Amino acid sequence: MRLHALSVTAFGPFGGSVDVDFDRLGADGLFLLHGPTGAGKTSVLDAVAFALYGVLPGSRRENRRLLSDHAEAGVAPRVVLEATLGGRRVTLSRTPEYLRPKRRGDGVTKQNASASLVWEDGDGENLTRIDEVAREVERLLGMRVDQFFQVVMLPQGEFARFLRARTEDRGALLEQLFDTDRFSSVEQWFAERRRAGADALAGRTDALDRLAAQVATAAGVEHAVGDDVVDWATGLAEDARDRVVVEQARLAAARADHDAARIAAADAHRRADARRRGEAAQAALAVLSAGRADRERRAEELDAAGRAEAVIGRLAAYDAARRRADRAETAMTAGVDTAARTRAADVVAALSWPPSEDDAARLDAAVQDWSGEIAVLDGVAEVERHRASADRDRRTALDRVRELTETLADARARLDAVPADRLRLDAELADCIDAAAALGSAESRRAEAAAAVDARLERRRIERRLAEAVETADAARRNCDELRARWLDVRERRLDSMSAELAARLTAGEPCTVCGATEHPRPAVRREDHVDLRDEREAEARKSAAEADEVSARARVEHLRETLAALGPDDAADSAALAERLDAATAEVVRLQERAVRREAVASARAALDREADETAARITAVSAELASTHERLTALETRIAEDTARVESAIGPSASVADRRRGVEEAIDAALAVRDTRTAAAAARTAADRANADVDDAVTEAGFAGRAEAIAAARTAEARERLRADLARAEREEAAAGAALADADVAAAMADGPVDTDAVDAVDVATREALDRAVASADEAERRSRQLADLTAQLWSVADAIGPLQQRQQELEALADVVAGRGANARKMSLRSYVLAARLEEVAAAASLRFRRMSEGRFEFVHSDEAGPRGTRGGLGLDIRDDYTGVVRPAGTLSGGEAFCASLSLALGLADVVAAEAGGVTLDTMFVDEGFGTLDAESLDAVMGVLDDLRSGGRTVGIVSHVSELRDRVPSRLEVMRGRTGSTVRVHAPAI
Incomplete structure (x- = not known):
């Protein structure tokens, strides 16, 4: 870089x-x-x-x-x-x-x-x-950012702290500079494998314990076994198999005893049942013999009821015919009463009873006359319907005339109002055009007012900040003056204490650095208020920082004053007046905008008004024409209605309508026909009732009864007759069954022998059955336990065979994990990550010692230590100083200020070399x-x-x-x-x- x-x-x-x-x-x-x-x-x-x-x-x-x-x-x-x-x-x-x-x-x-x-x-x-x-x-x-700051920018004080740091702090810094994640991953991998192996082994061991507990439960013994759980389970399984053989033998003996007892009990119950049937048959025959006379009386009652059945049927037919005749005569009377309320009253009143041959002809002639009148009324009804339709059309035409008259009046009124609306819209459109023209100047006035308000607000904000800055600058000046006075005082005391510092460096026989004398009779003594170079520099640093703060505060005051001056002179008006002027300008702009924006709407309304005037004129013409034609149609309808009314009135006479007249004629026809039919039905019903009465008398004589009363007394209902027949048949069946039972060979033999005791044989049967049930349960339990123990023993063998290799592998894995983690056979008690950091620190110490020996003219070098720290802290990160003048290895904290700086710089440069090499031999062309x-x-x-x-x-x-x-x-x-x-x-x- x-x-x-x-x-x-x-x-x-x-x-x-x-x-x-x-x-x-x-x-x-x-x-x-x-x-x-x-x-x-x-x-x-x-x-x-x-x-x-x-x-x-x-x-x-x-x-x-x-x-x-x-x-x-x-x-x-x-x-x-x-x-x-x-x-x-x-x-x-x-x-x-x-x-x-x-x-x-x-x-x-x-x-x-x-x-x-x-x-x-x-x-x-x-x-x-x-x-x-x-x-x-x-x-x-x-390199990462932390590595860069330690390699390229050697910061003040950082390596002095690293030099004197505790093992934990030094290790934390080294972990930031050197990538130890892969070694941590190795430690974590071993720990995870150790836990996984322990869990797997514990799972197998738990499975073995669970199987042993299941074996103990299945065998019904305590779970207290020796070292070899498999042998113990195998012995229990063999005992269970022996137990199965014993229980099977017991089951066979119990089944034979129960079969013999069951056969003996069945024979005893068969003989006891035959005796009970014989005794029951004898008792039944005795009861049947005592009731023989009653059965003969019931047989006679059943015969009389059978003969009376035909008489009762004829009586029922006579009652039904008589009731029909009464109903027919009642219907005839009702028909006559109904006819009396119609035009058929005179015809019906002339009829006789019983009916004569002329009555039916007289009624048919009246019905024929009334039917002809209905035909005439049906023709007049069509005329009446045409009159009603014309009347509805007349009312519709009257409604339309009123509607068209109102529409014509409204249209003419609207057309008369159009000129005034046109003048109003023309004036409003002119006003909108004027507002749009004045909007530009109003917006300019509002912008000027807003700028004046913003300038006033900015000035007030800058003035507040300036006042705060002046106050801060004054406080900074006072603090600076105070710290400067303190620094001068410390410096003065430092000069006064300089002789004591020089005297502290004097050595007997060595020349004084000031006067050169080798004798020092009265060296200066350190006073209680002694001030050294560090105190002076700290006071100077605080004074310099205060001066910087004061300069910064004054610069901010000047900056704010320049900013305030750049805003220009303040407006003479007060803030309230500026705000009022802005509000007025804004209100004016809003008012003009509202008026200008309506220009298109008003123009559209003006055009719509012209279109509406044209449409209204056209509508007046159309409505006037339709109104004239509707008046003509109304006159024609009124003429037609008058003609139809005269024709209908001549046909219906005093009736309200053709329908009323026709309804009266139809009622007379229906009443006459009803009287004719009911008179015929009443005469026929009365004749049938007389014939049914004669049939009853014939039936009484044929059945052999003295009269109707005797026949009625002998009659029985069908259910009663069926009960009599059932009782007689049951008695015959019981008598036959009792005789058959006494004739049976088993019953005869049982009646000849004495009573049979079944309780004793039943007790023996129950006892042997219970013994058999117990033997079956014991044999099933023995077989179940034997099968369960055999299965569990096989599982124990399988689990026990797999545990041995797992235990051996787990012991080896735990030993390796302990070594990697700094425990067990690890003689240095250092984890893998600590060992790597110790190796890196050893490289740093070697690289730093080359420069430290040169800076100290061969006196000092770094010594790396693998010893563990106090109270079990991490080892391998010790860093001391060897003094070649004395041969003593001593802590870094014993170095003087200059020596500590050289040591820190050497350590920083050595660490930079190692980190650069760790980063792949990075070339560092610039460092600070x-x-x-x-x-x-x-x-x-x-x-x-x-x-x-x-x-x-x-x-x-x-x-x-x-x-x-x-x-x-x-x-x-x-x-x-x-x-x-x-x-x-x-x-x-x-x-x-």
Whole structure:
């Protein structure tokens, strides 16, 4: 990596734009970056780091506010770096995230960060995405951002802390610089394999335990076995098989006993049942004999009921005929009453009862006359329908005449109003045209009023900010005066304490550095208020920082005053008047806009009014013609209605209508026909009833009864007759069955023998059946247990055969995992990752010792230690100092300030060499060393500069960041950073190339 040029704008302390030509500065291989405290020396390195990686080094990485406080409003911060990375020249441009003033109104808005990478050789696609630029820079440099800050920019104080750091902190830094992820992955892989193997072995062991527990449960024993669980299970399985043989023998004996008992019980129950049937038959015959007389009486009752059945049927037919005759006579009476209310009343009144031969002829003649009248009325009905249709047409025509009259009146009224509407629209259209013409000047007046209000608001905002800035500047001045007084006081006390410091360096017999005397009778003594160089420098640093703050605050006040002056003189009107003028101008613009925008609508309305007038005139003509024709049609309809009315009235007489007249004639016809039919039906029904009565008397005589009452008393219902027949048949069947039962051979033998005791044989049968059930259950349980134990024993054999190799592999895997993790047979007790870091630290110590011995003129070198830290902390990361003057290895904390700086610088350079080699031999043509030279004496400074001279050999450029004045004489090429009220600037001092 080689830097060529850097351009910085509005970044950090640089309010404007500054340019740095690294090719010119680094022509000699060594240049100095110097300037007063707080001027921005480190900010130059921050700009380089930000251009490459988009972040700042060290603790400044969290600082997101990179926009310079000295920058003009609206100026964007920007860093542009030209460099050669990975053998290719590129231009990197970055803009950080910052807050800029809003383009409209007060306040600020966030501007997002941006980045770009341009290939100067033109080969490849330029990049504009932040993530793509970051990945490409990391690929070209071959190192991550943390590695870059430790290798290229050796930050002040970082390696002094690394030198004195605890083992854990030193290991954390080394893990950032060296990629140990793959070694961590190896450790994790072994740990995961160890856990997986242990889980697998535990699973197999658990399976063996579960099977053993299942064997114990199946065998019904306690789960307490020896070392060989398989032999124990095999013995239990063999015992179970022996138990099956014993239980099968018991089952065969129990089944034979039960068969014999079952046969004996069946024979006893057969004989007992035959005796019970014989006794039941004897009892049934005795009961049937006692009820014989009752059965004979029921047989006679059944015979009389059969003879009475024919008489009851004739009586039922007579009752039905009589009821029909009564109903027919009732219907005849109702028909006569109905006819009396019609035109047939006179004809019906002349009829006789019983009917004569002339009655039917008289009714038929009247019906024939009325039918002829209906034919005449049907012809008149058509005329009446035509009159009703004409009347409906007349009413419709009257409605249309009224509607057309109203429409004609409305159209004429609308046509009369058109001239006034036309005049109104013409006036409104002229007003809209005038408003559109005046709109431009009104908008100009509103813009002037708005500009005056904005200027007043901006002036008030700047005045408030100016007052705040003045107050801040006064506070900064007071703080600066206070810190300056403190610094002068500390410096005065430092001068007073200088003699005590010199006296502390005196050695008996050695010459004094001031007077050269070898005797020191009264050396100065350190006072209680002694002040050393560190106290003086701290006070000076605080004073310089306060001066910078005061300069920044005063610059902001001047900037705000210039901004206020640039706004020009204030308007004489007060704010209320300006606001009122703006409101009035705005209201006028709105009013004119509303009027102007109606121009097209009014013109359209004017054209529509003309079209409406033409359409209304045409509609008046059409409506007038239709109204005249409707009047003519109405007159014709009224003439036709009068003619039809005269014809209908002559036909219907006093009736309301033809339909009413026809309905009366139809009612008379229906009544006459109904009387004729009902009289005929009543006479026939009465004749049938008399004939049915005679049939009843004949049936009583034929059945052999003395009269109708005797026949009715003997009658029975069908259900009663069926019950009598069933009772008689059942008695006959029971008598026959009892005789057959007594004739059976088994029953006869049982009745001859004595009673049979079945309880005893049943008890024996139950006992043998229960014994058989128990034997079956025992045999089934023995077979089930034998099969289960045989299956579980086979599974135990399989699991036991697989556990042995697993145990051996797991022991080997655990031993390897312990070694990788720093336990077990690992003699150094170092994990694989710690071992790799220790090896890297050993390389760093060797590389740093080469430079440290030269800087200390062969006195000091680094010593790497593999010993574990206190209380079991990680080993292999110890770093001490060997002093060749004494041969003692001592902690780095015992070095003096200058010695510690040389050690830190040597360590930083050694670490840079190792990290560069780790990154694939990256060539670092440019590197920076930040601060620390103030702690060196002249001889040590010479030694350090000699080492830095070696670094620039081979074309490497080394930049030294320091404010030590002696370095300005040693290094001719310099980049001077100068601070000012408006921000810092740079100046390049370099010999001409």
